[in-house]
Amino acid sequence: MTDGRRIAAGIARLVGLLVLAVALQAILTSRFTLLGVTADLFVILTVLVGLTRGSLIGGVLGFVAGLLADMVFLDPIGLHALIYLVTGYAIGRYAEWLPPLSAWAVVAAAAAATLGSQFAYAVFQLLTGGGASFFGMLWVQVLPSALVNGLVAAPLYLGLVRLRLIRRLDAVHAVR
Amino acid sequence: MSGQKGAGRRRLVFTVLVMASLLLVTLFLRESAGGFLHSMQTDGLGAMSPLQSLATRAVEPFQDGWRYVTGLWSAYEENEKLTAEVEELRGRVIELEEGAEQNRDLKELLDFRESGIFPEGSTFVVARVIGRSPTQWEEWLQIDRGTADGLAVNQPVVGAMGPVGNSPAGKGLVGKVVAVTAHSAQVQLILDSQSSVAAKVQGGTAEGILQGSLSRTLIMDYVERDQLVEEGVVVVTSGMGGIYPRGIPVGVVTGIGEEDVNIYKQIEVQPQLNLYGLTEVMVITNPPAETGLGEGFLPTGIQSGSGSGRD
Incomplete structure (x- = not known):
């Protein structure tokens, strides 16, 4: 397979993942709650791609996933795009520089990324005069979301690797 | 050398996308509700809604199953809580039957029921x-x-x-x-932290603004301290603001807070409905015209709004 075809196949896989995430988020995930919250597949996908493909692709995918999330979540367009862009980039940088790439890294990274993105969302709420605060939402939204996203990320990672839709964790070293 | 080039490209892409995001958010917040980005979002949502409708029907059995499974976890706790609530309600019913004041409350409730909640001709x-x-x-x-x-x-x-x-x-x-x-x-939903509804205590003169809170109860604020409010009374819409017709039940008073430093009472109201279990709702498509009454009622420093403000 030539380089061009390989790149095209990689892009097609990522686009397919995003379409799948939109469909699952809009149709299924929002209907099934655990601990009072639903899983955010966009942030999980951003974390998985950031971990396995590095900061550049992680950031770009986070940006696109964020735009789709803004459509699905009815939030100001660009808000989640910015949050997930930074998330994907930061997770990608982490994966490029540090090698603790066991399956637990997926759980920890998804939970940490969720905490970060929820905090960023809280800052936006604060700036725009929203009624809910980060600490007020800590027990009802922020921590349960981090836990649920972390738990969902692990099986999702294993499933997507098995379907060859994303790379294995150690593949990111090739990107370094 | 190529590593430096790659790092430079990565930073450039990151910076460009950050700028693009900030630009999009700014444009979205500054444009009107009919602007390009709002329209794009609305069109996207509209395109997905048929798919969601179809999916709602398709996943209902699985959803019910999921609810059943998750419901089992909290069944014991729920049972204890409900038993306590039943006991409390039994006691309250006995009080209502015995006391003249409670009889008046019941009569008011009955009158309210028979008078019809919604304005005549509502569709x-x-x-x-x-x-x-x-x-x-x-x-x-x-x-x-x-x-x-x-x-x-x-x-x-x-x-x-x-x-x-x-x-x-x-x-x-x-x-x-x-x-x-x-x-x-x-x-x-009325429980949204951005929602506010002009409301009054049924059968009384206490009026205030009902706002959502994180504890999934409503807080009725701006109630004058000299107003008499008791736990268990029904709170209804006051009709001020022109969006909600007068007299729609909203909830029941479950707590009353008064602080020396606060010139208003803060009343906790439990919604009439379990808003998270609703599967069907009714939209009143001919609500009353804007009266502007709400503006006059609002305390200093509070503004009414159309999208997410006070109604």
Whole structure:
């Protein structure tokens, strides 16, 4: 397979993942709650791609996933795009520089990324005069979301690797 | 050398995308509700709504199964809580039957029931709930009716989950339409932290503003301290602000707070309905015209709004 075809196949896989995430988020995930919250597949996908493909692709995918999330979540367009862009980039940088790439890294990274993105969302709420605060939402939204996203990320990672839709964790070293 | 080049490209892409995001957010927040980005979002939502409607029907059995499984976890705790509530309610019923004051309350409730809650000539559109807010930062429902069915922004939404019949129990206000496409609409729940509803205590003169809170109860604020409010009384819409008709049940007073430093009482109100269990709602498509009465009522420093403000 030539380089061009390989790149095209990689892009097609990522686009397919995003379409799948939109469909699952809009149709299924929002209907099934655990601990009072639903899983955010966009942030999980951003974390998985950031971990396995590095900061550049992680950031770009986070940006696109964020735009789709803004459509699905009815939030100001660009808000989640910015949050997930930074998330994907930061997770990608982490994966490029540090090698603790066991399956637990997926759980920890998804939970940490969720905490970060929820905090960023809280800052936006604060700036725009929203009624809910980060600490007020800590027990009802922020921590349960981090836990649920972390738990969902692990099986999702294993499933997507098995379907060859994303790379294995150690593949990111090739990107370094 | 190529590593430096790659790092430079990565930073450039990151910076460009950060700028693009900030630009998009700024444009979105500054443009009107009919602007390009809002329209794009609405069109996207509209395109997905048929798929969501279909999916709602398809996943219902699985959803019910999931609810059953998750419900088992809390069944024991729920049972204890409900038993305690039943005991408390039994005691309250006995008090109501014995006391003259309680009899008056019951009579008022009966009069209220027989007088009819909604203005004469009100028309309703029944809608199915096809989506819910993914987080508790915001509390909204998505329904499968839109402009094609006569829905418009700011129309009140009511629901019923209580016993069949004329009893007002389990019937009440859900929220209002805040965004609408041809075949779907977004309903801001009264529990949303951005929601506020002008309300009054049924049978009394105490009036205030009901606002959502994180504890999934409503807080009725700006109630004058000299107003008499008792726990257990029903809170209804006051009709001020011109969005919600007067007299729609909203909830029951469950707590009253007074602080020496606060010139107002803060009243905790439990919603009439379990807003998270609704599967169908009714939209009032001919709500009363704007009266502007709400403006005069609002305390200093509080502004009314159309999208997410006070109604």
